[in-house]
Amino acid sequence: MHEFKYRGNDLYCENVKIAKLASRFGTPLYVYSYETLIDHYLKLKSAFRKINPLICYSVKANSNLSILRALVKKGAGLDIVSGGELYRALKVGCPSQKIVYASVGKTDNEIAIAISEGILFFNVESLAELENINRISRKLGKITRAAIRINPDVETKTHKYITTGKITNKFGIDLDSAYKILVLRSKFTNLNICGLHIHIGSQITESAPFVAAIKKVSGFIQRLKSKGIELEYLNIGGGMGIIYDRETPQTARIYADKIIPLLEKTGLKIIMEPGRFIVGNAGILAVKVLYIKHTPKKKFIIVDGGMNDLIRPALYSAYHNILALRKTSKTERADVVGPICESADFFAKERKVPKVKVGDYLAVMSAGAYGFSMSSNYNSRLRPAEVMVTKNKASVIRKRESLSDLIHNEKD
Ligand code: LLP
Numbered sequence: 001m002h003e004f005k006y007r008g009n010d011l012y013c014e015n016v017k018i019a020k021l022a023s024r025f026g027t028p029l030y031v032y033s034y035e036t037l038i039d040h041y042l043k044l045k046s047a048f049r050k051i052n053p054l055i056c057y058s059v060k061a062n063s064n065l066s067i068l069r070a071l072v073k074k075g076a077g078l079d080i081v082s083g084g085e086l087y088r089a090l091k092v093g094c095p096s097q098k099i100v101y102a103s104v105g106k107t108d109n110e111i112a113i114a115i116s117e118g119i120l121f122f123n124v125e126s127l128a129e130l131e132n133i134n135r136i137s138r139k140l141g142k143i144t145r146a147a148i149r150i151n152p153d154v155e156t157k158t159h160k161y162i163t164t165g166k167i168t169n170k171f172g173i174d175l176d177s178a179y180k181i182l183v184l185r186s187k188f189t190n191l192n193i194c195g196l197h198i199h200i201g202s203q204i205t206e207s208a209p210f211v212a213a214i215k216k217v218s219g220f221i222q223r224l225k226s227k228g229i230e231l232e233y234l235n236i237g238g239g240m241g242i243i244y245d246r247e248t249p250q251t252a253r254i255y256a257d258k259i260i261p262l263l264e265k266t267g268l269k270i271i272m273e274p275g276r277f278i279v280g281n282a283g284i285l286a287v288k289v290l291y292i293k294h295t296p297k298k299k300f301i302i303v304d305g306g307m308n309d310l311i312r313p314a315l316y317s318a319y320h321n322i323l324a325l326r327k328t329s330k331t332e333r334a335d336v337v338g339p340i341c342e343s344a345d346f347f348a349k350e351r352k353v354p355k356v357k358v359g360d361y362l363a364v365m366s367a368g369a370y371g372f373s374m375s376s377n378y379n380s381r382l383r384p385a386e387v388m389v390t391k392n393k394a395s396v397i398r399k400r401e402s403l404s405d406l407i408h409n410e411k412d
Pocket residue numbers: 058060061079102162199201202203237238239240273274275276277312316369370
């Protein structure tokens with residue numbers, strides 16, 4: 001469910017005609033629906049009410065301050081992966097005791113700042129990192145909480161670039177090594193190793209891999225208990241898939257029904273780190289048709305947004321639905337491409353898309369997650385503006401970049 005719907009022939013975001021936003025703020029333009037954002041957060045919260053987990057929204061999915069602030073105001077915590085994300089989290093007033101910090105490559109400086117800020121815990125990805133956090137904590141005279149990220153070695157049917165729970169991936173620690181660490185946890189004098197973490201991948205549409213991974217860790221938790229090793233937290237990561245095309249992903253309710261019984265048995269406090277599920281369908285990228293090009297073999301619709309604005313099709317061959325802001329019943333087979341000098345710069349390939357002419361607008365749907373947050377200035381393009389719609393009101397939550405922004409840090 002989302003709040004991007006046709007009224008008559010015009011695509012609306014909540015009560016605002018998107019074409020109006022496109023002509024007022026220019027294109028390419030990210031448009032978000034506040035209602036959709038919050039609705040997804042609340043859906044998850046209510047599905048899991050019985051165990052009342054701390055839902056730490058994954059900042060990397062969309063790190064705009066207004067998005068973060070909206071979720072934090074509703075009680076969400078944040079899952080961060082860098083000093084930059086910590087900065088954003090604190091900037092929007094997220095209580096530090098609601099921040100969890102993952103990443104295989106945290107620097108000394110990032111670790112020290114996160115310790116000083118008193119985050120809830122680190123999700124630790126290797127023995128070397130654990131030793132480093134212990135060393136830095138000792139230097140700072142602190143005892144720091146840590147959860148060990150387990151690599152449960154489970155299969156997920158998702159793109160290979162976003163699978164993280166196979167033993168060949170760089171993420172987490174295998175069960176045997178984690179066991180050895182936990183048995184000797186008192187050795188880490190300045191750490192309180194009090195939890196386990198898993199995150200098996202992203203855009204996972206079925207429950208089976210989550211269930212398999214949670215079963216593995218809950219067996220492990222029992223094994224630890226039998227050795228007198230008690231923990232406090234289980235962080236089950238993110239990864240829930242959304243509808244881009246014809247997927248029928250599990251709903252929050254189905255997901256909850258499948259895993260709550262397993263989670264209850266652990267007796268631990270539960271943390272979740274959803275990103276895409278919350279923000280994915282809460283945003284679109286509006287683009288304008290610049291040219292229509294016919295070649296002997298193909299038709300290209302050339303638009304003013306490109307892979308620097310939304311890289312998912314280029315990087316993961318991801319499917320994003322494409323709608324015309326002004327509805328038309330006519331379709332045609334074409335490639336929708338951007339202006340960038342790469343053949344990977346496309347939003348759709350050989351697809352039946354709305355028949356458009358120069359100057360018309362298109363919406364690249366489901367672009368709220370990993371859209372702006374993965375954008376770049378490639379080809380010295382200015383990153384798009386972002387607008388948040390709440391009912392009848394639209395506000396710019398990030399200005400379009402200017403030419404001076406582009407060279408801001410360079411020696412002239
Ligand atoms: N927790 C951890 C430790 C993660 O690494 C991630 C995502 C999440 C939570 C949130 O996952 P989500 O609920 O959004 O699936 N750029 C890719 C997705 C990369 C996901 C990276 N980690 C894409 O556009 O599909």
